[in-house]
Amino acid sequence: MNETILIVRNLRKYFPVKGIFFTKGYIKAVDGVTFTVLRGSTLALVGESGSGKSTVGRLILRLIEPDDGEILFNGMNVRKLKNTDLLEFRRRTAIVFQDPYSSLNPRMTVYNILKEPLEAHNIDVGDVEEYIVSLLERVGLGKEHLYRFPHEFSGGQRQRISIARVLALKPELIVLDEPTSSLDVSVQAQILNLLKDLQESDKLTYLFITHDLGVVRYIASMVAVMYLGKIVEIADTDSIFSDSRHPYTRMLLSSIPVPDPKVARAREKAKLTGEPPSPLNPPPGCRFHPRCPYAMDICRKEEPPVVEIEKRHIVCCHLYVRR
Amino acid sequence: MRWSQKGSTVLNNLRMLIQLTNEWKLILLVIRKSPLTTAGLVIVSGFVILGIVGPYATLHDPIMISVTGALKRLHPPCLEHPFGTDEYGRDLFSRVLYGARVSLVAALSVMVIAVPIGVLLGLCSGYYGGIVDEVIMRITDIFLSFPGLVLAIALSASLGAGLTSAIIALAVVWWPGYVRVIRAQVLVVKEMLFVEAARAIGVKTSKILFRHILPNSITPLLVLITFDFGSVILANSALSFIGLGAQPPIPEWGRLIADGRRWFPDKWWYSFFPGLAILITVLGFNLLGDGIRDMMDPRYRRSIEMKG
Amino acid sequence: MKKILEVKDLRVHFYTYNGTVKAVDGVSFEVYEGEVLCIVGETGCGKSVTARAITKMIRSPGKIVGGRVLFNGIDILELDEDQLSSIRGKTITYVYQDPSAALDPLYTAGYHVAETVTAHSVGMRIREALRRAVEIFHEILIPDPENRVKSYPHELSGGMKQRVVIATAVANYPKLIIADEPTTALDVTIQAQILDLLKELKGRYGSSVVMITHNLGVVAEMCDRVIVMYAGKIVEKAHTERLFENPLHPYTKGLLNAVPNPYRKTMRLESIPGVVPDMINVPEGCRFRPRCPFATNACLIEPELIEAEKDHYVSCWLTSKVGQQ
Numbered sequence: 041m042n043e044t045i046l047i048v049r050n051l052r053k054y055f056p057v058k059g060i061f062f063t064k065g066y067i068k069a070v071d072g073v074t075f076t077v078l079r080g081s082t083l084a085l086v087g088e089s090g091s092g093k094s095t096v097g098r099l100i101l102r103l104i105e106p107d108d109g110e111i112l113f114n115g116m117n118v119r120k121l122k123n124t125d126l127l128e129f130r131r132r133t134a135i136v137f138q139d140p141y142s143s144l145n146p147r148m149t150v151y152n153i154l155k156e157p158l159e160a161h162n163i164d165v166g167d168v169e170e171y172i173v174s175l176l177e178r179v180g181l182g183k184e185h186l187y188r189f190p191h192e193f194s195g196g197q198r199q200r201i202s203i204a205r206v207l208a209l210k211p212e213l214i215v216l217d218e219p220t221s222s223l224d225v226s227v228q229a230q231i232l233n234l235l236k237d238l239q240e241s242d243k244l245t246y247l248f249i250t251h252d253l254g255v256v257r258y259i260a261s262m263v264a265v266m267y268l269g270k271i272v273e274i275a276d277t278d279s280i281f282s283d284s285r286h287p288y289t290r291m292l293l294s295s296i297p298v299p300d301p302k303v304a305r306a307r308e309k310a311k312l313t314g315e316p317p318s319p320l321n322p323p324p325g326c327r328f329h330p331r332c333p334y335a336m337d338i339c340r341k342e343e344p345p346v347v348e349i350e351k352r353h354i355v356c357c358h359l360y361v362r363r
Numbered sequence: 364m365r366w367s368q369k370g371s372t373v374l375n376n377l378r379m380l381i382q383l384t385n386e387w388k389l390i391l392l393v394i395r396k397s398p399l400t401t402a403g404l405v406i407v408s409g410f411v412i413l414g415i416v417g418p419y420a421t422l423h424d425p426i427m428i429s430v431t432g433a434l435k436r437l438h439p440p441c442l443e444h445p446f447g448t449d450e451y452g453r454d455l456f457s458r459v460l461y462g463a464r465v466s467l468v469a470a471l472s473v474m475v476i477a478v479p480i481g482v483l484l485g486l487c488s489g490y491y492g493g494i495v496d497e498v499i500m501r502i503t504d505i506f507l508s509f510p511g512l513v514l515a516i517a518l519s520a521s522l523g524a525g526l527t528s529a530i531i532a533l534a535v536v537w538w539p540g541y542v543r544v545i546r547a548q549v550l551v552v553k554e555m556l557f558v559e560a561a562r563a564i565g566v567k568t569s570k571i572l573f574r575h576i577l578p579n580s581i582t583p584l585l586v587l588i589t590f591d592f593g594s595v596i597l598a599n600s601a602l603s604f605i606g607l608g609a610q611p612p613i614p615e616w617g618r619l620i621a622d623g624r625r626w627f628p629d630k631w632w633y634s635f636f637p638g639l640a641i642l643i644t645v646l647g648f649n650l651l652g653d654g655i656r657d658m659m660d661p662r663y664r665r666s667i668e669m670k671g
Numbered sequence: 672m673k674k675i676l677e678v679k680d681l682r683v684h685f686y687t688y689n690g691t692v693k694a695v696d697g698v699s700f701e702v703y704e705g706e707v708l709c710i711v712g713e714t715g716c717g718k719s720v721t722a723r724a725i726t727k728m729i730r731s732p733g734k735i736v737g738g739r740v741l742f743n744g745i746d747i748l749e750l751d752e753d754q755l756s757s758i759r760g761k762t763i764t765y766v767y768q769d770p771s772a773a774l775d776p777l778y779t780a781g782y783h784v785a786e787t788v789t790a791h792s793v794g795m796r797i798r799e800a801l802r803r804a805v806e807i808f809h810e811i812l813i814p815d816p817e818n819r820v821k822s823y824p825h826e827l828s829g830g831m832k833q834r835v836v837i838a839t840a841v842a843n844y845p846k847l848i849i850a851d852e853p854t855t856a857l858d859v860t861i862q863a864q865i866l867d868l869l870k871e872l873k874g875r876y877g878s879s880v881v882m883i884t885h886n887l888g889v890v891a892e893m894c895d896r897v898i899v900m901y902a903g904k905i906v907e908k909a910h911t912e913r914l915f916e917n918p919l920h921p922y923t924k925g926l927l928n929a930v931p932n933p934y935r936k937t938m939r940l941e942s943i944p945g946v947v948p949d950m951i952n953v954p955e956g957c958r959f960r961p962r963c964p965f966a967t968n969a970c971l972i973e974p975e976l977i978e979a980e981k982d983h984y985v986s987c988w989l990t991s992k993v994g995q996q
Contacts, residue, residue, distance in 0.1 A: 088858035101563055130565030143556035147578045156574075160566045194946050195714075202560070209564070224713035224885065229929035229942035251859060254888075254931035258940060281933065295863035297888025299930045301911050304891040315828050315861060392688075 045213060045245050046077040046100070051109035053092075053099055057320060067319050069095045071269035073109075077213075077262075082239065082246040084260035084277070086253065086292070090319050091266040093249045097215040100247065101133050102126070113213065131161050134206040138218035140198035144190040150176070150201055151186045157208040175204040179234060196227035203234065207242075215247045220255060232259055253296050257281060262352070265289045268319050268327040275353040285355045287332045326358065334359055400654025406647025407592075413460055414467030423454035425461040426612045437630045447632035449622070455633065458614035459640050465615045466644065469530055469599040469608075470592050476534035478588065481541020486572050488542060489549025500546070503539040511536045512598055519607045526615075529608035533598055537591065544587050548580035555579070582659045586652055593648030600641055616641050675846055675879055676702040676725070681738035683720050683729055690951040694720045694733070696903040699976075702847065707873060707880040709890045709911075711926075712900035715947055718883045721900070722849050725881075726759050742847075761791040764840040768852040770832035774824040780835045781805070781820025787842045807838045810875065811868060830861035837868065841876050848872070851883040866892055887930050891915060899923050902948050902958040905976055909983040919985040922959045957987070965989055 051073040054066035070092045077083045085093045098104045100111055102118060111118040113129065121129050137143040144153055154172045158165060165171040173183045179200040190198055199219060206214060216235070220228040236259060238244060248260055256263055256277065263280040265273045265288065273286040284290050298304045314331040317323055323330055329339040338358050347360040395401075418425065423444075428451045438448040446455035488499040506514075515532040522528030552558065553576060561571050600617030602608035609615040616637040623633030683695040695717040702708050710718045724735055727748055740747040747758065759765075767773050774783055784807055785800035792800075801820060808816035813834050824832060833853065840848050850869065854862035870893065873880055882893060890897055890911065897914050899907040899922065907920040918924045928941035945962040948954055954961050956971040963970065969988045976986040 088860065103559060103563055127565045130563065133563075135560070135563045137556045137560065139556055143560050145557040145561075145575050145579070148574075156561065156566060157564045160564055160570075196946065205560070205564070224947070225887070225926060225929045226713060226943035227946070229931075229940040230944075232931070233940055233942055252931075253859075253933040257933045257935075258931035258937055278936070291860055293933070295859045296933050297862070297866070297886060297892045298934055299887040299891050299915070299927065299932060300934075301891040301915050303934060304888070315830050316858070 043079045044076050045079040045114060046247075047110070047112040048076070048096075048100065049074050049110040049112075051096065051099055051111065052107045053095055053104065054107055065320055068269045068322060069319060070099060070106075071322075073266075073269075073271055075264050075271065075274060077245055077247060079212075079245055080239070080243050081261040082248050082259055084248045084250060084256040084263045085266060086250060086256055086263055087266035088251060088292075088316060090268065090316055092269040092319070093266050094217055096266075097135065097217050097247060097249050101135055101215055102129075103135070127161065131209045132211055133213045133215070134209065134211040135215040135217060136199070136202050136206055136219045138221055140195050140202060140222065141190075143202050144198055146190055149187050149189060153190075153201065154205055154208055157205060161209060163209070172208075175207055176201075178207060178238070179204045180230075194227075195223050196230060199223065199231055200234070203231075203238070207238070210242070211244070213245045213247065215249065217249045218251070219248075221250065221252060228255075235259065253281075253293065254299075265292065268316060268322050270327060270356065272328065272357070273355045275349075275355075279353050283353075285349055285353075285360060286328075286357050287334055287359075288328045291331070326356075397654055397657070399650050400657075403647050403650025403652075403654055406643060407651050410463060410644050410647060411467065414463045417460035417463050421454070421457035421460055423457045425453065425457040425614055428453060437626060437633070439630075440632050446636040447630070449619075449633060450626070455619070455636055458619060459616070459636055462614045462616045462619065462637065462640065463644075465526070465609050465613060466596045466599060469526060469533070470595040472530045473533045473537055473595045473599075474588060474592065476530070477537040478541055478584075480534075481538040482545050482577070482584070484538075485542040485545025486549055486577065489546040490553055490568075490572060490576065496546075499542065503542045506536070506539040507543075512601060515598060515602060516605070516607065519602055524607045524610055526609040526613070529599055529602045532602070533595055536598075537595065540587065540591070541584070544583050545580055548583055549576055552576050552579045586656045586659065589648055589652035589655055593645040593652070596648075597641065597645050672703040672706070674701045675704050675742070677739075677741040678721075678725065679739045679741065681721065681724055681740065682736045683717070683724050683733055684736050685733045687732060687951075692950045693903055693953065694950065695724065696953075698738075698900070698903075698905055700898055700905065700908065702879050702881060705873065705877060705879055706895040707870075707882060707893055708896050708898065709882045709884060709894035710898045710900060711884055711887065711890050713885060713926075713947055715902075715950060716900040717903040718900050719851055722765075722851050722881065722883050725849060726763050726765075727755055728759075757791070760787050760839075761843045762845055763847045763849065764843070764845040766833075766836055766840050766848060766850040766853045768855050770829060770836045770856070771824065773836045774832060776824050778823075779820060780822050780824065780827065780838075781808075783835060784808075784820075784839050784842050787839045791843050803842070804838070807842055811838055811841070811872070813838070829857055830864060833857060833861075833865055834868065837865075837872070841872055841878070844876050845878050847879050847881065849881045849883070852885070853882070854889065855884075855886070862889075869893065887927065899926070902950065902953060904958060905984075905986065906959065907983075907985045908976070909985075913980075913983050917980075917983075919979055919983070919990045920959075920987050921963050921965055921989070925962075 051070055053070040054068050056063045057065050057067060073096055075083065085096060087093045095104065099106045100118070106119065113133070116129070118129060151172060154175055155168060158168065173186065176182060176185060181197065181200055181204070190201070193201065219235070220231050223231060232255065235246070239246060250256060260277045263275060263277050264271050265280070265286065267288050273280070273284065273289045280289065281293070284293060317330065325341050326332070326339040326344045329335040332339065336358060344356045344358045345361060347355050347357065349355055349360060435444070435448050435452045436450055438444055440447045444454050444456060446459055449455055449458070484499050488496045515536045518532035518535055519529050522531060558571060558575050561575055599608060600615065603615040603617030604621045606621070609618060611618065619637035620634045623630070623637070627634050678701070679699050681695055681698045682693070685692040685694055698717070698721055710721060712718045720729070720733070723729055725740055725747065727735065729735055735748060738748070742763070747755070781801050781804040784804035785797050788800040788803050789795050789797055804820050805816045808819055811834060813819050813831065827835065853869070854865050857865060866889065869880060872878065884890060894911045897909060897911050898905055899920065901922050907914065907918070907923045914923065915927065918927055922943070925941065925943040929943060931937060931940060943962055948958060948961065956973050957963070960966045960970045967988070974986045974988050976984050979985050979990045
C-alpha cells in the first residue's frame with residue numbers, strides 16, 4: 041500500500057509573455073513543486089485560479105513540457121520518454137477535464153469516442169462493441185447510448201463518457217482536473233461517488249485538482265495547497281482540516297461558505313484582505329506576505345524553507361522555523 | 364472482422380446519417396425562412412444541372428458552323444434562337460449553355476487543386492505553430508500581396524493560352540485564402556479540450572488533425588468554397604475576355620462578351636446574354652454563400668430554432 | 672415587516688424550435704424590506720429567468736405569459752419601456768455573475784458608476800457624478816478610490832471588477848438589489864470578501880437583496896429566507912435556519928445531503944438519482960416524481976405549495992398528508 045507511484049521533484053514551468061518585439065517577462069506558473077503520490081491514494085491539489093494547479097497536472101502527463109525538474113512514474117523518468125515508451129506512459133496515465141462540453145468531439149458518436157483509445161494503442165479486446173458497452177455500464181450508462189452524439193447528453197452524462205474513455209485503457213494514474221466543478225451539486229455527488237467506487241475496484245491513483253474544499257474532504261487522502269506556483273502546505277486530509285499551519289491554508293478554510301447556517305454564523309472568521317498578486321511579478325520572499333496577517337521582516341526578503349511539522353505534514357513558512 | 368463488429372459499424376454510420384438528416388431539417392427550415400438563400404440555391408443547382416446536361420439538350424450545335432446557320436448571321440433573338448446568333452450563324456443560346464459547362468469545369472478543377480493544398484498547409488501551420496507556421500504564412504503572404512487577377516494573367520500568359528493553363532493559374536492564386544481560413548479555425552479548435560484529451564490518450568498527430576481538428580473546422584471552409592466558386596467563374600471569364608483561357612471555338616462566357624464587342628451596341632444580344640449568365644451565376648453563389656454563413660452562425664441559428 | 676415586492680403566479684415561456692419551454696411556471700413569492708432572500712436551485716430550474724422577469728428583462732424567444740410583479744403597489748409587468756428604465760438601475764438594480772461582461776472595456780470604473788448616477792438624476796453633471804463615484808468606492812471599501820475610479824476594467828482583478836459592478840448597483844440607493852450568482856466566477860477567498868460586502872450593504876443602504884445561487888454554502892452564510900426551485904416551480908420556501916434544520920421536500924433533503932461538507936468527514940455522499948427533466952416534456956404531476964425515492968401514485972397529481980409549519984411552505988404530498996392527519 042505504501043508503494044509510491046509518482047515522485048515529482050522541483051517541477052518548474054515559466055510561460056513567456058510576449059510583447060510586440062521582445063518577451064516581456066515570464067509567468068511563473070509552476071515554480072519548484074515537489075510531492076509524491078502513493079499508489080491507490082488520492083492527492084488533492086488545492087488552490088485558487090492562477091495558483092498553477094492545472095499546469096502541474098498537465099506537466100506530469102507531459103501535455104506541456106516542463107522547463108526543469110524531475111518526474112518519476114513507477115521509477116521511469118517521464119521527461120526522457122520517447123516513442124513507444126511515451127505511448128505506453130500515455131496508456132498508463134489519463135486525464136479528465138473540467139468542461140464536459142468541450143472535452144468530447146462534437147462530431148463523433150460515443151462508440152467512436154470510446155473506440156479511439158483502443159485504436160491508438162492497437163489493443164485487442166475481442167468484441168469491441170461488447171467491451172465498449174461494458175465500459176458504459178461501469179460508468180452508469182448503457183447500450184442505448186452507444187450511437188449518440190455528445191450534444192444529446194447532459195453535463196453529468198458527458199463527464200461519465202469522459203471517465204469511460206479514460207477507463208478503456210485501464211490506467212494506473214488519473215489526473216482529475218476539476219471534474220465536477222461545472223456540474224450541479226446533485227450530479228456532482230453522483231460523479232464523486234462513481235470516482236470513489238472506481239478507485240476501490242480498479243486500485244486507481246488520483247491526482248485531484250480542485251478549488252472546492254468540501255470535495256477535497258470527501259475524496260482526498262492527502263492535500264497539497266498551492267499558492268502562486270508553489271506548494272505551501274502538504275498533509276493528510278484530516279490534519280489539513282483540523283490542524284492546518286500555513287496562514288494561507290487557514291485563510292482558505294475560513295473562506296469556504298459552509299452549508300450549515302449555525303456553523304456559518306457562529307464561526308470566527310479570519311479577516312480577509314487583498315487578492316492574489318499576478319504570477320507575472322510575484323512578490324519577493326514569501327509570495328503570500330502581502331496578504332499574510334503574520335508577515336515578518338524576513339518574509340519580505342527570504343523565501344520560506346520547507347519545514348516538516350510532523351511526519352507527512354510539511355509547511356513552507358517562516359513562522360515554523362525553529363531558531 | 365466479425366459480424367457483430369461489422370453490424371455495429373453499419374449502425375454507427377446509420378446514426379451519422381440520421382444526424383445529418385437532422386441537420387438537413389434545420390437547413391430546410393432556414394431556406395424556408397430566407398427567400399434569397401432559396402433563390403441562390405435554385406440558381407446554383409440550375410447552373411450545375413445545365414453544366415452537366417446542357418450541351419446534350421441544345422437544338423443547335425454550339426461549336427460547328429453549319430451551312431444553313433451561315434445564312435442567319437447575327438440574327439436577333441427570335442423563337443428559334445432565343446439569344447440570337449453570332450457572326451457565323453451559330454445559336455448563341457446553345458453556346459451560352461455550353462459555356463456553363465466550361466465555367467463549371469474550370470471552377471471545379473480550381474477548387475479540387477486549391478482547396479486540398481490550402482487545407483493541408485493551413486492545418487500544419489495552425490497545429491504546429493512556430494517555424495512551420497512562420498514559413499507557410501510568409502509564403503502565403505507573398506502570394507496574397509500580389510493582386511490575384513494580375514498574377515493569374517501573368518501565369519496563364521506564360522503557360523500559354525488554354526483552359527488548362529487558366530485553371531492552373533487560378534489554382535495558384537486561390538490556395539492562399541484557404542490556408543488563412545483553415546489556420547484561423549485550427550487555432551481555435553486545437554485549444555478545445557477534446558484535442559488535448561486525444562493527445563493524453565496517445566492518439567497520433569495525423570489522426571488528431573484529420574479526425575478531430577479538420578471536421579470541426581469545416582464550416583467556414585464550406586462558406587468560403589461557395590463564395591469562391593462564383594469568384595473563380597468570374598476570374599476565369601476575365602481571363603477568357605482578354606484572350607487567355609479557353610480558346611475558340613469552345614464557347615466561354617468571357618470570350619463571348621469579348622467577341623460580341625465588335626458589334627456592340629447594334630447587335631447587343633451577342634454580349635448581353637453571356638454577360639447576364641455570368642451575373643446571375645455569380646450572384647447565385649454569393650446569395651447561397653451568405654445563406655450558408657448565416658445558417659452556420661450559432662446566434663442566427665438559435666434565433667431560427669427558437670422561433671421555429 | 673413591510674413587503675416591498677410581491678411576485679404572483681409568474682409564468683415565463685420560451686418558444687423554441689423543439690417546443691415550448693415553461694422555464695418559470697407559476698412562481699409566487701414576496702420580498703420584505705431589508706431582508707436577503709435566496710433563490711436556490713440547479714441549472715435550468717428557472718431561478719435566473721425569475722430574477723430577470725422581475726423587471727421584465729426577458730428577450731425573445733422568451734415571453735412573460737402570466738402573473739404580476741407588484742412593486743410599491745404598481746404592477747411592473749404593465750409598465751412601458753420608458754417607465755421601466757426609470758426603475759432599472761435606480762430602485763431595482765442587478766449584479767451579474769460575470770463582472771467582466773458587465774463592464775464596458777472602453778470606459779473607466781468611475782464612469783460606469785457616474786453614468787448610472789446621472790441617468791437617474793436630472794441636471795447632474797458627469798463631473799459631480801464622478802465625485803459621487805469616489806464616495807461610493809470609499810464606502811464599499813475599494814482601496815485608493817481616487818485612483819481606482821480612473822482605472823479601466825482590464826486593469827482590475829476579477830474581485831475588484833465585481834466590486835465596481837456592486838458600486839454601480841448601489842449608486843442610487845436602490846430598494847432592491849438582485850444578485851444573480853454574484854460570486855460564482857470568483858475564487859473562494861474573494862467570494863468571502865464579496866459576500867461580506869453584500870451583507871454590509873444591506874445595513875448601509877437599507878436595500879433588500881434577492882440572491883440567486885446554486886451554492887448552499889452561500890445560502891447558509893447570507894440569507895434570511897430561502898426559496899428552493901425545481902424545474903420552473905417553487906418546491907419549498909422557509910427561513911434559512913428552518914430549511915437546513917428541517918427540510919421537508921425530498922428534493923431539498925437530497926440537495927442538502929449531496930453537498931460535501933468540509934467540516935465533517937462523510938463516508939458516502941447521497942446523490943439524487945437521474946437528471947433534471949427535459950423542460951419541454953415535463954413529467955406529469957409532481958415534477959420531481961421520477962427522481963423521488965418516496966414517489967407514490969398520489970404524486971401523479973401536482974401538489975400545491977402549502978404551509979406545513981409557520982412560515983415554512985412546501986409542495987409535496989408527503990407533507991400535506993402528514994398535515995391532514
